[in-house]
Amino acid sequence: MPSFVITEKCDGCMGQDKTACMYICPHDLMALTSDTHKGINQEPEQCWECYNCVKICPQQAIEVRAYADLAPLGGSVIPMIGSDTVMWTVKFRNGQLKRFKFPTRTVAAGQVDIYPDSSAGDMSKIKEPGFFTHHARGDALPTLSGNI
Amino acid sequence: MEPKVNNWEYCEKPEIVVHETDILLIGGGMACCGAAYEADRWATSQGLRITMVDKAATDRSGAVAQGLSAINTYLGENSAEDYVRYVRQDLMGITREDLVYDLGRHVDDSVHRFEEWGLPIWKTAEDGTRLDGAAAKRSEPSLEDGGKPVRSGRWQIMINGESYKVIVSEAAKLALENNRKATGVEQNHFERVFIVKLLKDENDPDRIAGAVGFSVREQKFYVFKCKVALLAAGGAVNVFKTRATGEGQGRAWFPVWNSGSTYAMAAELGAELTMMENRFVPTRFKDGYGPVGAWFLLFKAKATNALGENYEETNREEARKLYGDYVDNVGTCMRNHLMIQDMKAGKGPIKIHTDVAMQKLAETMTPKEIKHLQAEAWEDFLDMTIAQAGVWAANNIEPEKTPSELMPSEPYLLGSHAGCAGIWVSGPEDIGPDEYHWGYNRMTTVKGLFTAGDGVGASGHKFSSGSHAEGRIAAKNMVSFLLDHKGDDPQFSEDHEELAKEVFMPMETWGKYNSYTTDPNINPHYIRPRMLQQRLQKCMDEYVGGITTWYMTSGTMLDEGFKYLEMIKEDSLHMCAENLHELLRAWENYHRIVAGEAHARHIRFREETRYPGYYYRGDHLAIDDENWKCFVNSRYDKETNSWDLFKKPYHQLVS
Numbered sequence: 001m002p003s004f005v006i007t008e009k010c011d012g013c014m015g016q017d018k019t020a021c022m023y024i025c026p027h028d029l030m031a032l033t034s035d036t037h038k039g040i041n042q043e044p045e046q047c048w049e050c051y052n053c054v055k056i057c058p059q060q061a062i063e064v065r066a067y068a069d070l071a072p073l074g075g076s077v078i079p080m081i082g083s084d085t086v087m088w089t090v091k092f093r094n095g096q097l098k099r100f101k102f103p104t105r106t107v108a109a110g111q112v113d114i115y116p117d118s119s120a121g122d123m124s125k126i127k128e129p130g131f132f133t134h135h136a137r138g139d140a141l142p143t144l145s146g147n148i
Numbered sequence: 149m150e151p152k153v154n155n156w157e158y159c160e161k162p163e164i165v166v167h168e169t170d171i172l173l174i175g176g177g178m179a180c181c182g183a184a185y186e187a188d189r190w191a192t193s194q195g196l197r198i199t200m201v202d203k204a205a206t207d208r209s210g211a212v213a214q215g216l217s218a219i220n221t222y223l224g225e226n227s228a229e230d231y232v233r234y235v236r237q238d239l240m241g242i243t244r245e246d247l248v249y250d251l252g253r254h255v256d257d258s259v260h261r262f263e264e265w266g267l268p269i270w271k272t273a274e275d276g277t278r279l280d281g282a283a284a285k286r287s288e289p290s291l292e293d294g295g296k297p298v299r300s301g302r303w304q305i306m307i308n309g310e311s312y313k314v315i316v317s318e319a320a321k322l323a324l325e326n327n328r329k330a331t332g333v334e335q336n337h338f339e340r341v342f343i344v345k346l347l348k349d350e351n352d353p354d355r356i357a358g359a360v361g362f363s364v365r366e367q368k369f370y371v372f373k374c375k376v377a378l379l380a381a382g383g384a385v386n387v388f389k390t391r392a393t394g395e396g397q398g399r400a401w402f403p404v405w406n407s408g409s410t411y412a413m414a415a416e417l418g419a420e421l422t423m424m425e426n427r428f429v430p431t432r433f434k435d436g437y438g439p440v441g442a443w444f445l446l447f448k449a450k451a452t453n454a455l456g457e458n459y460e461e462t463n464r465e466e467a468r469k470l471y472g473d474y475v476d477n478v479g480t481c482m483r484n485h486l487m488i489q490d491m492k493a494g495k496g497p498i499k500i501h502t503d504v505a506m507q508k509l510a511e512t513m514t515p516k517e518i519k520h521l522q523a524e525a526w527e528d529f530l531d532m533t534i535a536q537a538g539v540w541a542a543n544n545i546e547p548e549k550t551p552s553e554l555m556p557s558e559p560y561l562l563g564s565h566a567g568c569a570g571i572w573v574s575g576p577e578d579i580g581p582d583e584y585h586w587g588y589n590r591m592t593t594v595k596g597l598f599t600a601g602d603g604v605g606a607s608g609h610k611f612s613s614g615s616h617a618e619g620r621i622a623a624k625n626m627v628s629f630l631l632d633h634k635g636d637d638p639q640f641s642e643d644h645e646e647l648a649k650e651v652f653m654p655m656e657t658w659g660k661y662n663s664y665t666t667d668p669n670i671n672p673h674y675i676r677p678r679m680l681q682q683r684l685q686k687c688m689d690e691y692v693g694g695i696t697t698w699y700m701t702s703g704t705m706l707d708e709g710f711k712y713l714e715m716i717k718e719d720s721l722h723m724c725a726e727n728l729h730e731l732l733r734a735w736e737n738y739h740r741i742v743a744g745e746a747h748a749r750h751i752r753f754r755e756e757t758r759y760p761g762y763y764y765r766g767d768h769l770a771i772d773d774e775n776w777k778c779f780v781n782s783r784y785d786k787e788t789n790s791w792d793l794f795k796k797p798y799h800q801l802v803s
Contacts, residue, residue, distance in 0.1 A: 002398060026204040026213040027398075027405045028340075028364055028729055042729065047398040048405075049535040050214040066538035067396035070435040075541030077534055084282070086310050088530050092541045100523050100530065103282035104311040107266030114185065114265065114319045121190040126628045129250065129576055131620055132189040133257050141253045142228060144246070144579045144801055 002047030002064055003029075003054060005039040009061030012037040021053035021062060029053075055081050083108065152721060154649040158659025162362065162369040162652060164644050169199035169336070171626055172359060172374035174343050175410075176202025177210020178313075178612050179380035179601030181320035182258060182619030183626075188323035190627040198327045201361065201372065203342040203381075203732070204405065206317045211382060211403050211564070211602075212612050216309040217531035218300055218441060219269075220611035221251075222259050224291070226302065228252035232802040234303065235609045238479035239568050240758050241777060242423070245801040246580030247573070247607035250589070255610075255617040259305075260292040262613070265315050268308035270298035278524075281308040300446040303609075309531045316616065340365045344409075344651060344735040346377070346417045346597070349638035355595040356417065357638035360647050364728045369648040375636060376596040376626045380619060383562030383569070383602035384408030386681060387744040389689035389696065390558050392435070399535055401430050401437035402560045407736035408743025410603045411561065411569070415742055415784040419592040420572040422605035422781045422796070424743075425750035427559040428567035429699065429762050431484055433500070434555035438536025440500065442528045447521075449505035451487075451554055453495040463489045470770045471760060480566040484556050484761030492698060498554045502547035510548070522548060558695050559762070561747055563602045564615050567762075569747070570605025572781050572796075573598075576621075581799050588629045590622035593783075596629065596638070598622040606779055654725035654734040662724070674724035677733040680716065684741055687712045692748045693763040702766040706752045713745050717789075746782060746791075753793040754780050 005021075012032055013019040021030035021039050030053055031042040039062065041047060054062045063078060074093035079086050084105050090098040119136035129141045171187055173180040180200055187198050202209050223231055231252035236243045263269050268281020271288040278298050279288065289295040297305035321337065328336040343361035350357070358373045385406045392399045415421055432440055443449040453459050460478060463486040467475045475482060487498055506525070510518045525547050529537040539545075545552060563570035574591045575584040590598050600622045601615035610618060649656075654677075661673035669676060675683075688694055691709025693701035701709075720738050725731035756772035757765050779796040 002395065024205050024208050026209050026403065028204070028732055031729070045395045045397045046404055047395075048214070048403055049399065049538065050208070050403075051534050052208045052213065064534075064538065066535065066542050067392060067399055067435075069392055069394045069396035070399070071539055071542035073542070075538060075543075077530070077537045077541055079530075079534075086530075088526070088537075090526070090537060090541050092544050094544050096544070098526070100526055102310065102523075102527050102530070103268045103280055103308045105266040105315060106268050106282055106285040107264075107315075109314075109318065112265045112315075112318060112322070114261075114322050115189075116264070119189070120193050121624070121627075123190075123193075126190065126624065126631070127577070129253065129578060131186055131254065131257050131624070133261070144229070144249050 002044045002049050002067065003041050003062050004065055005041070006061045006063070007038060009059045010038040011059060012039065013058065016058070020056045020058060024052045024056045026050060026052065051079060055079055149722060152653055152657050154653045154656040157656065159652050159655035160367050162367045162648060164369045164371060164648060166371045166373065166644070167199065168373045170196040170375045170630055171198045172372050172377040173198065173200040174359060174377055174379045175210070175381040176200055176204065176206040177380065177382055177601065178212055178316060178615040179603070179619035180378060181206070181316045182616035183378050183380070183600065183623035184320040185323045186620035187623035187627060188327045190624055192327045192330045194627065194631065195331060196627065196630055197331045197333055197336065198324060199336045199338070199372065200320070200324055201338045201341050201343055203340065203364070205339050206321065206337070207314045210313065211406065212313040212316070213403060214534065215531045216307065216312050216612055217439065217528045218304050218306050219259055219613045220304045221255050221609065221614040222297065222303065222305045223252055223256050224297065229802050231303070235607070237477050238566060239608055240474060240479065240481065242606070242779060242798050243568065244575065244584065244606040245799070246575035246584050247604060249579060249802065250576040250621065251607065251610055251614050251618055254621060255614050258617040258620065259613050260290070261319070262315065263290050263292070265319050267312060267315050270306040270308070272296040272298055300442050304441060304445065306442070306446070308527070312612070338370070341370050342732055342735060343372070346379070346413050347640035347642060348417060350641035352595065352638070354418070355638055356597040357640040360651060362651055362728070362731065364732045369651060371644050371647070375638060376598065376629055378598045378600060378619065378622050378626065379410055379414055380600045380603050381409040382406035383560060383564070384411060384740060384743040385560050387561065387684065387688055387740050387747070388558045388694040389685040391555070391695055399435070399437065400560070401432055401557045402562060406602070407739050408561065409736070409739040410599065411571070411746055412739035412742035414571050414592060414597070414599065414603070415746055416786050417594055417597065418783060418785070419594045419597060420781050420783050421746055422570060422572040422779050423568045423750070424561070424605070424746040424782065425754050425780055426567050426569045426759060427747065427762050428562050428565055429484055429556050429559050431487060431554055431556045433536050434553035436533060436536030436539035437557060438529045438533040440554070443500060443502060443505070447505045447509065447525065449500050449502050451498060451500045453490040453498055455495060459490045459498070460486045472771065474771060481759040481761035488556065488698060488761060499551040500554050501551045503549055503551050506548035559699070561743055563605050563608060564610045566608055568606050568608040571599045571603050573604050580801060588625040590618065590625055591629070598626055652731070654723045654731055657722065658724040658726050662726070674722050675719055677723050677725070677730060677737045680720060680723055681737045681740065684716055684737065684744060687716060688744050688748070692751065699763045700766050701751065701763065703752060704767070706748055709748060713748065717741055717745070746784070749782060749791045749793060750780050
């Protein structure tokens with residue numbers, strides 16, 4: 001149904017500045033129920049199963065039950081997000097378990113320097129092909145004229 | 149039906165927020181993130197303000213929201229000329245080679261930046277072993293310094309891309325922050341604001357002056373005044389009926405939030421579209437639409453029909469009768485065509501033999517290496533199509549033991565992948581004939597309106613990295629435009645409140661009529677956006693060559709379909725919205741209708757079957773190079789609700 005919220009685990013992100021799943025869902029699917037203020041996927045038939053709500057939930061209250069029109073019951077795929085890795089637990093319908101761990105980033109969040117050489121664009125080259133990074137390095141891009 | 153009126157009697161009148169900027173970025177995906185990063189370096193020193201407006205949260209918006217397991221455009225040791233040859237061949241001989249070449253010469257820098265920002269990129273060590281991105285970072289040089297990527301194809305490299313978009317977004321947000329501080333603006337990054345309409349300059353109907361939209365979180369109407377804009381809000385999904393049903397309808401291959409907004413808003417402003425007849429029908433793992441690239445190219449898996457035959461070989465000579473030499477270098481659509489022949493003949497299921505491939509690779513491997521290989525196979529899905537891992541788990545499929553079924557999906561409209569629908573843009577000044585430039589690189593035929601990624605037509609195979617790079621190309625040229633037009637002060641004449649009334653109309657309609665029936669879903673006064681979407685999907689599917697007809701349509705079928713499409717368009721004015729979420733859906737679906745109509749009109753005009761396997765004109769089944777080796781462009785006139793379609797010549801620039 002795509003993503004679903006476990007009633008007991010969800011606290012509606014009460015202690016936080018925003019409701020995490022609502023904040024992150026690319027398709028605006030997550031909402032809070034008006035009575036209990038818990039997360040709910042308000043439009044499951046529009047869910048892409050992108051898992052962003054699952055990954056961001058601070059309570060691990062959100063999981064995915066694979067689309068019922070095409071998937072038999074009983075399997076699950078659950079991520080655990082670390083600071084630079086993701087650990088996946090895949091459970092088959094027959095109970096078999098598989099676990100995988102993959103890196104997600106090699107520079108810590110918030111630590112990136114996007115302009116390491118502090119170069120602004122060289123305005124004399126604004127009409128030329130190439131990015132500010134090419135100009136800073138002195139790279140001239142090839143052109144096609146010789147090949148026509 | 150009587151026209152709907154919004155007098156704010158039932159819908160709470162929204163607060164109207166007016167935001168002035170120089171550069172407006174519409175969208176927050178790879179292209180707009182690239183644009184923010186590049187624009188800052190050129191605009192900030194000139195005091196020019198940049199604003200990004202994203203209908204979602206930029207960390208996880210756009211087509212890369214879920215992550216990716218590969219970067220599909222990295223030239224490395226290849227030449228941009230060869231990149232042109234590859235794209236041209238895959239897109240059946242017709243591409244804007246100036247745009248493709250330009251992309252090819254720029255794209256690697258974006259990939260190098262991703263790696264610098266922390267994207268893990270697999271590398272091949274000196275002894276030939278494959279290292280994941282974290283291990284490679286410890287022992288191997290970066291790509292920029294000569295590190296060897298793991299190629300899963302000539303143009304593709306493997307990554308650990310779960311956080312790909314988060315990493316790219318972080319750089320874009322830092323760039324926006326830099327610009328915001330330098331220009332003294334209070335806010336320049338708007339999330340959860342959906343732009344639905346572009347506005348023209350009152351003195352020059354061919355120039356953009358602004359855009360309007362609304363918050364999907366608060367009752368607020370946004371008016372953005374700008375001097376230039378980058379419209380890069382993705383392709384179009386859910387225009388056609390999906391193979392999945394019920395709650396599975398979100399399982400499209402391309403992200404379901406890509407609602408055709410790029411094409412619809414450009415068309416309504418009068419920008420010239422190109423190649424909107426093109427579509428993409430990806431053949432993928434059945435139901436979950438997991439990627440096949442790594443399986444075919446890296447793991448060397450083969451696909452056959454149920455008789456064990458290679459359908460690409462057995463169906464080739466029959467296909468040659470209609471498609472001539474195009475069957476010799478099999479591109480994406482032709483590969484579909486050859487497979488579909490067997491599916492229609494009952495020779496399915498078509499299977500990809502993951503088991504055979506894995507067992508063959510394992511023959512020379514240690515148990516540890518085999519385990520690593522199996523993890524790589526799962527990661528391919530877990531990084532970008534987790535749903536497919538769910539399908540495997542639910543069906544007890546272990547790829548090393550069991551083959552999987554393949555299936556061609558429902559059609560999507562896009563310009564970044566193996567498709568080339570989009571907007572007609574000016575090309576790089578140093579390449580190509582005069583008719584390919586009328587101004588600034590990646591500017592549409594509307595002055596000041598630029599596009600990138602899925603928005604640029606007639607040049608596919610950009611993928612994630614190319615879309616980022618194309619956003620950067622557009623950004624630099626937007627600044628160039630601004631510096632050349634310093635005196636410009638475009639203004640639109642529309643009244644803010646009248647615009648707000650139009651945008652919020654579905655909420656007024658809901659409030660006025662919903663209690664008329666005991667079930668608000670069934671009400672003669674309106675249609676809910678969900679149902680209008682399903683009507684559009686049914687119409688497109690049956691008349692414009694969807695899955696039901698195996699992608700077959702014809703002039704007569706299209707003409708019949710236009711009658712229904714016209715009424716769908718009329719009924720779009722009677723959509724209701726119970727809340728802001730449904731208002732989002734109402735406008736997304738309006739955009740889908742316009743994009744879908746553009747697609748149908750273009751297919752009607754091109755009297756041949758240029759893309760067998762993507763769609764067929766039953767009345768013109770062959771490829772007709774003599775008459776149709778050209779672009780098809782169109783212009784929509786919203787005032788008169790009419791489409792003008794015409795040919796534009798194709799120029800071969802690379803031998």
